[in-house]
Amino acid sequence: INWELLMERIGSEIIIDKLENSNAIGFGYWALNPELSNIWKNLMIDIFPSIRNLDKKFFFVDLGDLKKRNKSDVLEMLDILKNIEDYIPVILSLNDQEATDISKIQKNTKSINPNAKNFEDFVEGGKLINNELNLSYLIIHSPYFATISSKNDQHHYWITEGYTSKPKYTVSAGDHFLSGFIAGFLCDLNLSESLIMANALTAIFVRTGFSPKFDQLREFVKRYMDYIIQDNPIFP
Incomplete structure (x- = not known):
């Protein structure tokens, strides 16, 4: 999928209307589509100027396995996201x-050691990364x-997950987390509440293999x- 194909098959008017x-x-899955960075560039040039209230919307990105791309690709992508931030959170x-x-x-960011005791490098890791990116x-x-x-540095939250060492399913756990966060955030939950909803949705999925209902x-x-207190692989 590239920008030219999107224009040929869909066209700018429909994209503007949908957005x-x-x-x-x-x-x-940015890492799997080598054209996605270019698509984002064209959105800024051809689409975003025609959309009202972009500052009231959100531009949500999941990158995928960065090891599939080289360092220069990743750095370019991060620069593009910083430019997109000028248009939309x-x-x-x-x-x-x-x-x-x-x-x-x-x-200018300290390298995270993923094996540090009690995940201590992750406690401030997101804050340090975003100090350089300055994304919403x-x-x-x-x-x-x-x-x-x-x-x-306006807000920074850590929410412990209801972890289980015996998950039944792990593929798509990240997708469930992301959908839970966005759903919560768009329903006016605050940042920490949205993380709780995302964690809960993920925790149920890895235990059951099903996307949970609201109840x-x-x-x-x-x-x-x-x-959190007890490693319990069973739900409900």
């Missing part, structure tokens, strides 16, 4: 490995925790501390 009537704009979501990889290529929101998520850091989310959140 105009959306609450969030999401892109996943950016939410960049990283898993713990992706956060580690980015910390190692940023000039930067998320780090893992099976053990999630953090979110906002622009200009199941509510039940897990009621028992959230129990799942």
Whole structure:
């Protein structure tokens, strides 16, 4: 998929209309699409100037496995996201490995040691990465925790996950986390509450293999501390 194909098959008018009537704009698996950075550049040139209230929407990005791309590609992509931030608030979501990889290529960021005791390098890791990027929101998520850091050090939260050492399913766990966060955030939950919703949705999925209904989310959140205190692979 490239920009020329999007223009040929869809056209700018339809893209503008769809984005105009959306609450969030999401892109996943950047690492697997070598044309995605160029698509973002063209959005800034040809699409964003025609959309009202971009500052009320969100530009959500999930990168995928950064090891599939070289350092210069990743640095260029991060620069593009910083430019996109001038148009629309950016939410960049990283898993713990992706956060580690980015910390190692940023000039002014301490490299994250993923093996540090009690994940101590991740406690401030998201904040340090975003001090250089200055995006609206930067998320780090893992099976053990999630953090979110906002622009200009305004907010920084750590939420422990209801971890289990015996998950039934792990593929798509990250996708469930991301959908949970965006759903919560668009429903006016605050940042920490949105992380709790994302963690809960993920925790249920890895235990059951199913995307939970709202009542199941509510039940897990009621028992959230129990799942933190004790490694329980069973839900409900």
